[in-house]
Amino acid sequence: MTSAHVEPVTAPQGAPPAERATPGRARANPARRLIPYAYLSPTIVLVVVLMIVPIVMVVGYSFRDNVIVQENPVFVGFANYAKVLTDLDFLAALKNTAVFISVSTVAHLVLGLAFAMMLNTQLLSGVTKAIFRIVYILPWLFTIAVIAVIWRLLLDPAGVVNYVLQTLGLVQEGVNWLGDPGTALWAVTFANIWSGYPFFMISLLAALQGISADLYEAAAVDGAGPLRRFLNVTLPQLRPVIVSMAVLDLIWTSQQFALIWMMTGGGPLNTTEMLSTYTYKQAFSEYEFASASAAAVIVLLLTMVLAFFYVRQQQRER
């Protein structure tokens, strides 16, 4: 039978004695346990003041009648929700928002991926790619107000878009893109796609540059052509980024207000009314803050569904 001699581990000479966070000491000095919370307190206060309190207030408003404009609003249960959910304008806004965000997100993804692949290709020179990189990212540099003004001017019946179409013989007379109920929703969606694709492009370009060249070489050795490589190497490698970006874009686009408000104001004939513009009109035009709060809570719940998928996706990636 052998026995091993184990040297006791001792602190080196001159080193400070290790602090032992024994339960006894913590109990003796409870203030110490609060120190981490003190460090967190600015963030906690900001989150509470800027997020928790307003959300709780809006939820509270949504269950009362005539809030804000009258001093003693009464509790009305789900009456505001019933009113909003049976309002034809709200249902139209819900449908328009669904079309607007889904078409925008798909187009952002397709355009962003196409341009990112073009900027990542070996077929173009560095200078050419640098020029296109600047051109493609330009829409992202404009503020929403500028984008709205630019597109209002371009899409005017006497604007540049109609001039080009008429010159090419594609239309006989100027199309009323924003003033025609049949084209207005597609016109604002197009402007939103134009303003939002660069963010997808930049993110996907970064992801493309992170894909190992070995994978493409191995696929080529196995006889895979360009389409096969795209489907079986590029897309699977980009999948986490694409899913995250798509969910985030759905959330952001659903909150788009300024572009719609400045381009069409929800018209003509409510064809571009979104949940955001509907809620704004309820609050600041009709002074129906209770209905506006109920609409805002419904939007919050719909957004939380998307946020849930985003968080789950993030956890899966980890």
Next chain:
Amino acid sequence: MTTRATRLKRLIGAVTVAATVATVAACGSGDSGDAAADGTVTLEFAQWWGAELPAGDFDKIINDFTAQNPNIKIKLLSAPYASTKQQLVTAAASKTLPDVVGLDGAWVNDFAKQGAIADMSKLMTDANYDSSQLASQIQLDGKTYMIPVVNFVYPLFVNKDLLTKAGVADVPATRSEFLDAAKKISATGDNAKGWALPLDTAVPNGIQNDVMSWLWASGGSMLTDGKPNLTSPQVKSTVEFVKSLNDAGVIAPGSLTMKEQDKVEKFTNGQVGMMIDSLAHINLIKKNKPDLNFEVAALPAEDGYTGKRGIPYASWGIGISNSTKHKAEAFKFVSYLMSQETNAKLSTIANGFPGNKNAEPDFSNSDPLFKSAFDIYKQGYPANEFVGLPKAEDLMRSFDEQLQLVLTGKQSVDDALSKSQESWTSVIG
């Protein structure tokens, strides 16, 4: 060493907590109307006027007041109209309105009902103010809540060159003449149209300025005893007239989402021959197109109408917050702006008409068109029935939506007016 580090951590923690508490406390404080230790009162004055006046002009008027009243300081909160409106709606709801506020007549009813703006009748009595010098007061239940400081009228703007090119000798004075002139201008080619009708629903004031103005110009009214009367023959005739302009193809395309600034731009560029617009835009048009040959005229009335013509107007109104601690000082400032001399000065630089009956704007350095407009204004009467109505913007928007259905052929005029009547009655019935 360890002790020092622990102390340092505690110190940082304590400082962080103190700073957080101080920040939160600062967020909750900041009563604008508090008097300083030396007795000086600072009044906050939120308005959009400063943003629309030449740089520095409004500051001079304010500085004159503070020079005369060293115990009162004025802090100007100037922002564009739309931002000011949004901020004031929010502040009124939370009872945190600045001490003195610029008001549009369309907001008064809602703010007064919320108890956000003060009854100025009482303040006038307390200050022994002679209200007979005021051209108008916006009242609710007999109490004054807003005083119009400067009025801006909306006459008919006519592009003389386009009119001449169309072979029309005189500026139209009746609806038939207007329709005829608009048809002839639209027939000249060059993509010019006779008239512009902005019906954007984000800011639906086209209903007030460009649609109901036809009604008021013929002495009509959309209300009877303060209740909506949209199915009256006069209102029907107005909407049918607008529809006839649309059916004749003389309205510039894109009207369903056109904004006021688009209308002005199209007129300035010669794409539209006639428009109803604020006098305040004369300088802008002249600046953007100095050689545009245009004039202003009274709005055409119904054929055969010989009475006085109502001319739409918008005001820079003023009110006092109900929650300010310094109502007397605030009213002193209001009475300064309404004084004969200051009001004349302010009207002159704003190119508007004074809210003080005795004030005479100085047109000597202004465009002669202002003088013409002042004559039109004096021959008719200011008309804007939306002033003082509850949810005025919402009323305009609901009428706007019904009118859009008429113009797109989806609804008859009678149905549109009946639905508007029903909608308005639920608000002001």
